Amino acid sequence: MEEEIMLEFKKIGFSFHKEEEEEVLKKCLTFCINYKLSPSDLVSSWEVYYLNRQLDESVVGNALMDGFLLHLQNEQKEAVIKEEPHLHIYSSNDVDMILSDEHEEIKEDILGTPSDRSGRHHADPFDSAQRTNGNSSSYGKPSNHVTPFGKRTSKFVVQLTVNNPPSAENGKNENKFENVDDDIIRRVQPSKRCSLLVHGSRPGPGCRFMYDRIEDRFNSLENRIKKHTTALVATGLYKEPTDPTVASQKSVFATGMICCDGEGRLNEKSILLQSSVQHSGGQRVRLDLSKLNQFSIFPGQVVGIEGHNPSGHCLIASKILDSIPVSAPTDVDLHPAKKQARDEEFQSADSSHKLAELSLMVAAGPFTTTDNLLFEPLTELLAYARRKMPQLLILLGPFVDSEHPEIRKGTVDRSFDEIFHLEILRRLQDYVEYMGSAARVILVPSIRDANHDFVFPQPAFSIHPPDLKHQITSLTNPGMFDANEVKVGCCTVDVIKQLSGEMISRNPTDGSSRDRMTTIANHILSQRSFYPLYPLAEGIPLDFSLAPEALEVSTIPDVLILPSDLASFVKVLSLGGRNEGEELVKCICVNPGRLAKGEGGGHFVELNYQGSPDKTSASVIRI
Template sequence: MEEEIKAEFNKIGFALDDEEEILKKCITFCINYNLKPSELVSSWEVYYLNRQLDGSTVQNAEMDGFLLHLQNEQKDAVFKEEPNLHIYSSKDVDMILNYGEEDLKEEIPGTPTDKSLKLYSDPFDSTPKSYGNGYSSGKPSKLVTPFGRRSDKFEVKFNIVNLSVVENNDDEHDNGNLEDEIIKRAQPCKRCSLMVHELGLDPGCRFMYDRIEDRFNALENRIRKHATALFASGLYEEPMDPTVASQRNILAVGMICCDGEGRLNENSIMLQSSVQHSGGRNVRLDLHNLNQFSIFPGQIVAIEGQNPSGHCLIASKLVDSVPLSAPAAVNQHPTKKQALDQDVESTDSSYVQKEISALIASGPFTTTDNLLFEPLTELLAYAGRKLPQLLILMGPFVDSEHPEIKKGTIDGSFDELFRLEILRRLQDHVEYTGTYVRVILVPSIQDAQHDYVFPQPAFDIHSPNLKDQIVSLSNPGIFEANQVKVGCCSVDILKQISREEMSRNPADGTPSDRMSRLANHIISQRSFYPLYPPAEDIPLDFSLAPEALNITSIPDILILPSDMKYFIKVLSLGEGEEQRKCICINPGRLAKGEGGGTFAELNYQGSPDKMNASIIVGSENSLQYKISAY
């Protein structure tokens, strides 16, 4: 069994630190929980991804945490077999001890009341409303939960990069009363202009009409536009048919694909060219002469090389991006822009400074042990002190993977949960902060209350009084704030590309930043979702505004939430005077399991060289927050 466990770890690329000790513990786990070596290693891979561990070595120090993960998996399995079973724990004892007689009296059934709540007509209380079977409480939460146990909300440490920032001690706000906080809170910046790029995805639009013809046309158009842009740049000759035998060097443009099931390997790489150049035929691609490359299925590339036999194109150069001087969006469908300020169109744009401040967070917005949405409450409290111009929130808001949502035990619809627990909190926040703050909402395909399709239309939010302050975008979405162009997509494309990517690092051992490389693929391919075929859980619909996935111009800021480790990267594209820089942000998840997660804070002043960007991290043990600046 030791050899089997070791072989399974090696199969997925993991080495063992203290091999003898780790294998002994793994054998014990297999015996105690009746697991096969393959099942044990599969559970380790899930634990590794959830904890966002670095490196490919199994550390002995992680075995205790892995044991707890296995115990939770066994408990979840028992719950699935016996859904009505309740296992009592210390939380139940704390709940009984902390709740007094007054709390028990509230459980006495009373006269039925009208459940219909007018979302925007009634003022929002300072305390959350009760919802369903106690998933959100109207009284101060005495129920001891891992997230609610925190005493210090934030531990802020600034590491100044390019901007001079005055350090704020947020603990002073926590110790003061509400009136002092209102008096002491910083004044917000000037209200930013906002212009939304409408991508043809209207709320309530029809989907599930995807045809083979739509998929074919979408892929063909991507190859054709890429080839036209390369030729128009003047740096490359006109593309030719890569399937024709030739002794001279040619340039071929096509899509990387695999010749069968499974991941790419050196013997399964195919290049599918366009109908115009090769009738849509594909040819085997040999990359052994290249010093370095990074490819994945669906990637559009240009290959310089020879095909002496007509059966295999031997590459001597691979170009995976379009030159910035080239018109990347040839015959691109024009996107409409909706100005959300009456004075934006009449104002001379040359006087608008490209400066914004923003907080960026991605769901889930509540921990897995309840539906109290405590992380969202703490985020809004932090935003109430910092007063950024933009609060960018990306789904899932009502997470379809949440244990209570999956069980279907909530008393009410998913839409009611979204409006009561999310929108009412946001309404209260913007009423408290004033008209200077805007909230941007981006849906997710994991949102239980929204359309399960990608690309995804915006939320249908009826808020006549706050339509300029709470704005919903499509997924993916693009908007401009003070002429700073921001693109965002809540689908975890980074993680999906990382699973399918095949790369070769330089032979000289030059280190490669994998996160930057993955993010660069999105920009170089000019697409929010360049992967094809899509991941199994992505409902990609090419009949629904395929231009919504295109990136017509390089954004200043690109937001790509992912389960992979949070980061803020400055991506450089092009060389010399044509070089462009783009800030790519993965804010992580606001809630992780039963604890707090991460979110990002950004102060941008015209360029990546003039910005402060921070990831605010919740400690897993103490659940305090600290800021790591980039």
């Protein structure tokens, strides 16, 4: 029968590597026996697999067998579903994943010896074509090559938990068979597809940038001060602001932007307040915060100040208002045209029933280690996601990192677009095909993506995967969307790290102090801006003429995702409640860290939203 299989392959022009021929034919024979296929049927399926993956070389290689096996399993499953559409397919492969502590081994070992399995452990299961590139890496990695990432001893270790989520895999499997029945039941039950409503679509793909003018910058900053002022006055708690540069013995209320009097870092002696053109002609006045018990400020922050200016040269503050009240009215709802629904099938659903429940995993690039371009961390993340079956997988750039050593040296022989499509999109397509129609993936670009526009705000990736456009969605950076009525906002610029370097604060004298990361995350929401810092940090290509409304946090999200190089965290933020009768709003802020750090693994976050931030469970997991 092996001879028949070989003849069928040769009939349509395929050949074998001499050193792999025997092993490949044995695997093909096993496929025929397991799936009751004739040699001609098997080769026909191979031809479909070959064409779908757009493979270049007409050689049946051992490295392609895992992907071909997955293709055969999907064909069998689709055939059964056509006959019985409500039947769930449960394979022995699922049992192996549940009972085995090696979660990344997601595919069946066919006729494999222990040494063979060890080699396949480091081979890419999504292999589509073998390529050699000297030091540069690709799908077809040699099975005997073990990278530093592959030598890790502990995998998927829970570093931090919030609200005691279900235990994740910690490299140890002490309770290997505990609650196995429950795990199997959960694995059998297909997860329900989540709804998705994307807010805003600007800037669009192919937009023109680098055309901003001084006037655009001025208008953007002036509008921020105006909106902040309008929101404070609309609450009825504060009167119309006055000019803070005018000498007065009486207490005054003023609004403006925090500035530094020089090019260095902000300090207590260099603080200026720049008021609006309407109230002071845009003039600046020195700001004295010595009488305040506590404060936290940074350049570009828009604040309200209560105080007096006896000399006309220095405004002595008695109170600082560093946030827009949550109850303040906004004009967001006046512009429904800015909201775009990507999934029309969910718009017609009954909107009175709000799910407000969502399981998601969040990971931020780089997705490959610095010593190669094999994207091993991404492969293991997707293997973990197959086991956990989240409704939504959120991946934030950079995907093709412009700071990767091989990208910077120019030692790769493929274009950046080719690397993105072959190493990222193809893996994600295999993931959603394996998981079924309920799985969804969201991609958010980064200014470090070598294959995308270097501008902020940033348009979405222009990708249109065939038959998967309702499962793989690209957002703008920053972007906001609703999934199962859970509002999510995300921005891939490391604003947390940049604010941390510019912010100055004073803790209260009673010894109580707020967590610094919580304070920074609160500033993002309090300022209603994904990037409230000004002047800009070095290397940020902010274009003020390009959809300035894209930087606005139009509504307080339930989940705010801000990836950073700083330590990973998941924190519950509280806004409002300072004034009598004001609503207290809570939000979960997530910094998933980086999936790859140097030659080793990094972190990602697994989160289950259950109606409110207080009931939400989350884990920061080291890969």
